[in-house]
Amino acid sequence: MTHDSQNRGQDNERDPLEDMLRQLFGGQAPDADEVRRAMENMGGAPGGMGGFDPSQMDPAMMQQAMAQFQSMMNAQASSDSGPVNWDLATQAARQAVAGSDPSVGTFARREVDDALRLAEMWLDGATATEQTGLIGKAWSRAEWVESTMDNWRRLTEPVATSISNAMSQAMQQQLPGQLPEGMDGMLGGLAPMLQNIGGQMFGMQLGSAIGALGKDVLTGSETGFPIAGHTLSMVPTNIEEFGDGLNVPDDQLRIYLALREVARLRLFLHSPWLERDLFAAIEQYAAGLRMDVEGIESAAASVDPMDPESMQQAFTGTSFIAEPDATQRAALEQLELLLALIEGWVDVVVTEAAAPLESAAALRETMNRRRASGGPAEHAFAALVGLELRPRRLRDAAAFWEEITRSQGKEYREDLWRHPERQPTAEDLDDPTGYAERRRATDASTDALDQELRRLLDGGFPDAPKEG
Template identity: 80%
Template sequence: MTDHPQTPGSDDGRDPLEDMLRQMFGGQAPDVEEIRRAMQGMGGTGGMPFDPSRLDPAMMQQAMAQFQAMMNPGAGSEGPVNWTLAKQAARQAVAGEDPAVGSFARREVDEALRLAELWLDGVTDTESTGQMGAAWSRAEWVEATMENWQRMTGPVAVSLANAMSAAIEQQLPGQLPEGMDPSMLGGLQPMLKNMGGTMFGLQLGGAVGALGKDVLSGTDIGLPIAGHRLALIPVNIEEFGDGLSVPDDQVRLYLALREVARMRLFLHSPWLERDLFAAIEQYAAGIRLDVSGIERAAESVDPMDPESMQAVFDGASFIAEPDATQRAALEQLELLIALVEGWVDVVVAEAATPLESASALRETMNRRRASGGPAEQAFAALVGLELRPRRLREAAAFWEHVTAEQGKEYREAIWRHPERQPTGEDLDDPTGYAERRTAADASTDALDDELQRLLDGGFGEAPKEG
């Protein structure tokens, strides 16, 4: 970044205009010096800061037209949300400390994932993934996951983008400097309609980028967010391991075991991925917004400070309380994620017994997974969706009991049929699961027998006419 003398509004010597443009446009930011000269030519003198009150209306109209061009989502954007900008913002968020993955690190990851497959073969009946492992940089994780983030956040993103744009469009005329003709905003209607989509794109990109600095593998959030690809993120694993008194190779292998175990489960039970995303989509489809909150935030927008248009919305949650249908979807999602993470916890604990630090790593990962971190909380505030297994320990206890009482074959057979999915009642009382399951199967079999008799002609003779 080019060095500039300290300017008003910058506490550390950085240029706020350059920071704003880079935050908004990433590597495609307009030339900062050119924008500054244009602003000074429209009202500033010498090296004095830009003062919007000194602009005449004609110059202001020209400046706002230039800003409109900058804010236009442009090609590659579909609908009101600027998904292209979202990905750019996510990549920009991880770009500062994201070294390329070298050949040595790739080899370490590949060996860890291969060994994890072998160790899991002895403790689970799920089949090997048969996949080559990958070592990703943070930017590669962003690229691999962005399509699914769009799928997950699409409904709420569109609603928020439209609401933000409408609120800004409604409030902006009253925020103009004295003496400026509100009719000048007429040429900015396309920009105003895109403003909410631009801001949401920036915020979503920032949230995904923050997650990109925190996740340890492709399935670390409990979903196959990167598709059916085995992957570890070496730079994040290294930072995670720095706070532990555990050898690096043990940390890497333990995380590889968790990554491979999850992927085996998703491949073993195709319905699981379908139901996870269906619960997310059902929740998102029912999103209701706090419109009054958005309108109050829009009242603080400064039309002379484009950065403020994002700042007043940044970090705020405008998601209304979920209704009954959404709560049911969230409960189903939390239950499924808890069951996945609980199963992974139990299977990996058994597979990792050769590791001296297995117990310590298990406890560390469970605390991390159950509590979430700042990045996950920022994402939850943005879209109202927490990807946290609140009943992780109960789910792990359930799988431990099932394994001890019925064996791993029975345990893995549960995952083959969605109708056998354990319920909240089963987590509360794992000892009664097998009996309840047997009774439910018997009831289903009896119903099937009755239906078969009807199909085989058990209706009796038809009544005679008259």
């Protein structure tokens, strides 16, 4: 132990420099000895650092020291160069599921595999879509987090980036006049630190929300998005806990959930444009994202810029997203419509395929209520990023697909999913019986226009004026 360390450790004396670092950096404070050595190398520190008093430090030297501090903080932080610390988000998500996440045993994996294989066979009679050809996965909660995190990033990054930037900018705007005397010239050095803190803070909140979903989600695609990619997956621990509140045999619940999982993956593979349009709607929404500037400034005004914990408390649990404008509302409406159409189709197809299950009707109602209302974790996620993953018109969409199946057949129904331009609108959900006739009229009008255009290009109009 060094002489300085002995002096600082005697009689539990407080270290002024360490106190200052904790005020500046909270739980991520650099090691005080490293800072002392850095300051000694700058030639600005007096000999015998045990008696160091930060309040007596020259402001110019403090500016230089802050640069050293920031460098050390950056070395500890994520290598991710974006405004949101996604490494920290992943850690927070994993921490949220830790402690209640037993590994999936061989028997549970076999049960999941059997259920998914059976679901593929039963769906062959209910839909004209092809089998997925995928191998099923039984995931623990942590495995679900790790396997879906890249797609959560893709789903939320446009929104998260806007929110993180707005938070850090608001905090920077509140700094003048709040810093201790003699430190006003350090604003430029504090700005990167606040950006880092903003990214870490939002990353932790987002990771905690995703981790909460990880303790609730039953299958990989339950959110309606292919959040697990093109992977058939189920989370046995969550399914077991969910089944504890139902008067349904475990095997029937597992098979029913497997039918829904396989049906969604079949649809996404059958219609590659669907995934593209879902994410495009999110990007369109995020592009026009506006922040509640007054709300952020009000929260930032209550922050002690030297106390990161006060920043965490001020910005946690509150949405600072302003009301969407007309363009954003259109994007959200399109997103909700697509999610409703997906879930409505899944509901109709699975209802037919699940006919052999005695509990099918009860499970259908239970899952539709769960899907339409969402749980606490889903609501927390929605409040954080402004995106609701639940379809508001699920029952209307199911009624639409039931009518199409009855009047036009399964082949017609599945063919609609091959053509983005033929997707039902909100008006079609209001009047499903008239969809096929409206579609034929639209197709006939389009064909006639195409024919006239071809005739024009081919010179097929005899009365057209001749050149020259």
